[in-house]
Amino acid sequence: MARLRVGIIGTGRKKERPDIEGFFMAYTHARGYCAMTDRCDLVACADIVPEHARAFAAAFGIDADGVFTDYHVMLRQAKLDMVSICTWPHLHASMTIDCAMAGVRAVHCEKPMAMTWAAARLMAQECARRNVQLTFNHMRRFGKPFTLARDLLDAGAIGDLERIELGFPGDVYDIGSHWIDLCGMFVGEQPATWVIGQIDYRSERRVFGMPSEGQALAHWQYGNGISATLVSGFGQGTAGFWHRLVGGAGTIEIGLPDEHALRLRRDGAPSETVNTQGETVHGTTDPDDSGYHERAVADAVDALLTGRESEVSARRALNVTEIVFAIYESSRRRGRVDLPLTIDDHPLVSMIESGDLSPSTSSA
Secondary structure: OOOOEEEEEOOOOOOOOOOEEEEEEEHHHHHHHOOOOOOOEEEEEEOOOOHHHHHHHHHOOOOOHHEEHHHHHHHHHHHOOEEEOOHHHHHHHHHHHHHHHHEEEEEEEEEOOOOOOOHHHHHHHHHOOOEEEEEEHHHHHHHHHHHHHHHHHHOOOOOOOOOEEEEEOOOOOHHHHHHHHHHHHHHHOOEEEEEEEEEEEOOOOOOOOEEEEOOEEEOOOOOOOOOEEEEHHHHHHHHOOEEEEOOOOEEEEEOOOOOEEEEEEEEEEEEEEEEOEEEEEOEEEEOOOHHHHHHHHHHHHHHHHHHHOOOHHHHHHHHHHHHHHHHHHHHHEEEEEEOOOOOOOHHHHHHHHOOOOOOOOOOO
């Protein structure tokens, strides 16, 4: 079987320490492709900064004729089967659609999906129209704290799941996309039916070029009746965990302050710490392990080659993104939002641009 020809858009600059200006995600994607020597050849990369592209190429053995500063040229010349997009969110939709129109078979994109709800829907629509597999790097789905929690749920360890509680630092749009995505995994990939939320934007803050709130509260319900409650940003420490899965016969807690990644509490029994084999809510501690990002790349490749739905498919990402934008829309409306979501914009950005919301405003 011929190996997939892979290219990466947006190599970035590999800094000593990642931050909200960049996490050099292209390097983690590349490690995933390079680990599958029987399935993939990483043959091209593109970045608007030539030295960044050349440094990336040198790190992964890409020939000089596979190095580009214009991704459009790369798409025309490199004859790619699969492309990873590792740029900031406002570029995701246009780049994804360009890849689909160029004839690639699959796009693996960084999260969040896109800058607006309309753009997120459009990129998924255009890939589906052209039979292009579209996946997003919600890589925590492959970590043992989360997969073992799902296994415990499936085994009935806490009875029927009734609700999910989650708390995390950071914003809903970027950081929240990971944690809300995991809720989707726990509820069987159900879409939500309604969302109510509130945000606070008293201090100006940007993450990957996008405005982000400093604090949020939200509550929503899935189609199967399971509900979720979110606390994020300032004050999220009151939750004391990243996820708490509450069932009819106990609870499962993921990501605890005492550094235990997973704990099971069955009604009427002492709590049990579950061995996650050195894996945390953020990644692996074993330097020889492939890591969550690489596992996500491997799953996307395998899904393409076997014809199954990827664990990180666009369908699942749309479920997450709808909830994210509905939280902001609920804050704009000051009321519950019933789904499906019918807006096109990013409500937070729109409120800022219209003057309805500014850093001096105490809440949206």
